[in-house]
Amino acid sequence: xxxxxxxxxxxxxxxxxxxxxxxxxxxxxxxxxxxxxxxxxxxxxxxxxxxxxxxxxxxxxxxxxxxxxxxxxxxxxxxxxxxxxxxxxxxxxxxxxxxxxxxxxxxxxxxxxxxxxxxxxxxxxxxxxxxxxxxxxxxxxxxxxxxxxxxxxxxxxxxxxxxx
Numbered sequence: 001x002x003x004x005x006x007x008x009x010x011x012x013x014x015x016x017x018x019x020x021x022x023x024x025x026x027x028x029x030x031x032x033x034x035x036x037x038x039x040x041x042x043x044x045x046x047x048x049x050x051x052x053x054x055x056x057x058x059x060x061x062x063x064x065x066x067x068x069x070x071x072x073x074x075x076x077x078x079x080x081x082x083x084x085x086x087x088x089x090x091x092x093x094x095x096x097x098x099x100x101x102x103x104x105x106x107x108x109x110x111x112x113x114x115x116x117x118x119x120x121x122x123x124x125x126x127x128x129x130x131x132x133x134x135x136x137x138x139x140x141x142x143x144x145x146x147x148x149x150x151x152x153x154x155x156x157x158x159x160x161x162x163x164x
Contacts, residue, residue: 005068006106007039009136010078011119011128012061013099014085019059020044020162022085022098027063029081035068036077042131047159050125055095060159062103062131071105075115078102103128109142118142123150127159 010030014022023044031038041063049055067074078100085098103119110117118141122128129151132139140146 005035005037005066006108008065008067008074008102008106009104009132009139010063010065011099011101011103011122011132012041012063013058013101013127014097015049015056015058016095016097017086019056023059023061026081026085026098026100027061029084030063030065033065033067033069033074033077033081036074037066039064039066040135042134044162045127045131045159046162047127048157049095058127059162060127060131062128062135064135071102071108071110071115071117072112074105075102101128103132104139104141107142118144124154126151126154126157129154130159 012023012026027038027041042061045060047058047060049058069077082098082100101119102115102117103122105117108117123141123144129147133147133151141150144150
């Protein structure tokens with residue numbers, strides 16, 4: 001029997017200050033969020049930046065958690081983890097030590113000023129869909145389609161699995 005709560009999926013990304021280590025540390029911090037259990041996480045993937053080209057490549061992953069936190073509580077907790085990694089928001093799509101995006105919160109569709117779930121761009125991002133499908137192969141995106149169908153239509157560039 002599963003503990004109470006909803007399964008949520010979180011996208012992780014970093015391209016500064018040891019991105020692989022940033023994500024590994026973040027997995028541990030997700031496991032320690034209150035009323036939240038880390039269920040699993042994907043391998044690490046490398047991708048080119050979407051924003052300004054004069055920045056390092058990204059390391060990306062997706063984590064699944066079971067949480068009793070409400071969506072905005074979870075968002076606040078994720079932003080606190082980002083702050084612990086010294087996240088600075090200076091440039092849209094610019095470089096960052098850690099980016100945590102709430103991709104999915106159960107089957108909920110949320111449209112608030114601070115939070116949109118499913119994440120508004122996830123259906124167009126190979127570096128989100130590929131690691132998501134690794135840990136949740138049959139998952140659908142509420143209001144869209146099966147993630148596998150969306151991945152097939154994703155424009156490049158595509159991400160690659162990073163070897164240890």
